[in-house]
Amino acid sequence: MDQTEQGTPPPPTFFDQVGGEPTFRRLVHDFYQGVAADPLLRPMYPEQDLGPAEERLALFLMQYWGGPRTYSDERGHPRLRMRHAPFTVDQAAHDAWLRHMRAAVDNLDLAPELHRQLWDYLVYAAMSMINTPG
Template identity: 80%
Template sequence: MYDPRAVCDHGQVTEIGRETLSEETFFDSVGGESTFRRLVHRFYQGVAEDELLRPMYPEDLGPAEERFALFLIQYWGGPRTYSEERGHPRLRMRHVPFKVDRAAHDAWLRHMRTAVDELALPADAERQLWDYLTYAAASMINSAG
């Protein structure tokens, strides 16, 4: 029977250890950390000019940008720095102090759409990322309006 983990080496069949087999993550396939940092930086450029979203960030946008980048990097298969520094993401709980209504949702997605488009990802990757972002945005709504 054929074993896909076996390799022939000069007439000898040897097994490849599981640790040598790796599946490329979405994170790796789209360019790794630099891609997510570009995405988040472009997104926050839009937020900085947005009259509805900017007041949700009483601080300089830099710390929020860093947290969001680390979260997306971890979520998509990169280093687990976000959890190591901040614990479980608990996204809904972290957003409870902010009024997130349909208008905020739409503004968030508008800036994110611009950022995603500027990445010029392959169509399948873009669709996968966008599907997640639209789902995440909808799940943050906590106020009518």
């Protein structure tokens, strides 16, 4: 474990506090279960198999919250808005995305403070992806 200059271990990351990789993989898997049956969101994923999209989101979220840097090592800078630019992301898509993510987050049964921190970020991220009025 890394040590600070004072010799004490660094505080645990959010990634560690919520249970690490298994928690993020469960979150993303539950989310994509909803996306798979959503007539608005499913067409945004051109791949027949949602597995690659699930892997990308899991790796991104793990890295964002203090886990391994695998996402950047494999894909470079996240560039989220650029990667979503080819798709119409309007208020309806935003709302559908958050509906499925809300169910997935709620399934994690996190401590209230951790739940709120994760949810606040996801709401912010969803809003920042909107690229089409209406």
